Amino acid sequence: MAPWFWYAVVAAFLYGAHQIFTRLAADHIGDGLGGFVVESIAALTILFYLAALWLGGRWNQKFGSEGFCYSALTGICVGAGTIAFFLLFQKGGPLSSVPAILAGGAAIMVIAGMLFFREPATTRRYHARHRRTLSSAQVANL
Numbered sequence: 001m002a003p004w005f006w007y008a009v010v011a012a013f014l015y016g017a018h019q020i021f022t023r024l025a026a027d028h029i030g031d032g033l034g035g036f037v038v039e040s041i042a043a044l045t046i047l048f049y050l051a052a053l054w055l056g057g058r059w060n061q062k063f064g065s066e067g068f069c070y071s072a073l074t075g076i077c078v079g080a081g082t083i084a085f086f087l088l089f090q091k092g093g094p095l096s097s098v099p100a101i102l103a104g105g106a107a108i109m110v111i112a113g114m115l116f117f118r119e120p121a122t123t124r125r126y127h128a129r130h131r132r133t134l135s136s137a138q139v140a141n142l
Helices: 005-026 031-055 065-090 095-116 123-140
Strands: none
Touching: 005 031, 005 065, 005 095, 031 065, 065 095
16 A cells, blocks of 8 residues: 555545535635634644644754745635635535535646646546546535
């Protein structure tokens, strides 16, 4: 098993929970304030992680302007995406629509991986992505 596999499992679980909690919050907080709370708490969580690394003597964080710029762009995408999901739920969008939406993002990542990062387009990857997209679309239609 690849060394990153369990990180992917944990990330998938947490991002799934993220959408459930966003759906629960959407009826009780505005999209902008809800997004701000989500991202502020996320920043505090990361700050605690960094503090634990520092205090535990395991600090190995590199820094460069290119990494900073790409991280800033990521933050813009995450913030805008969080607001978009709040709006989706506030406008009556069902939680079951999220997997199909995220499958579109997965397709973008596969294409970017092949075009920009020179990742191989193996039939195994294609079929795995196709199955996820298909099952996500089926769940969204329930």
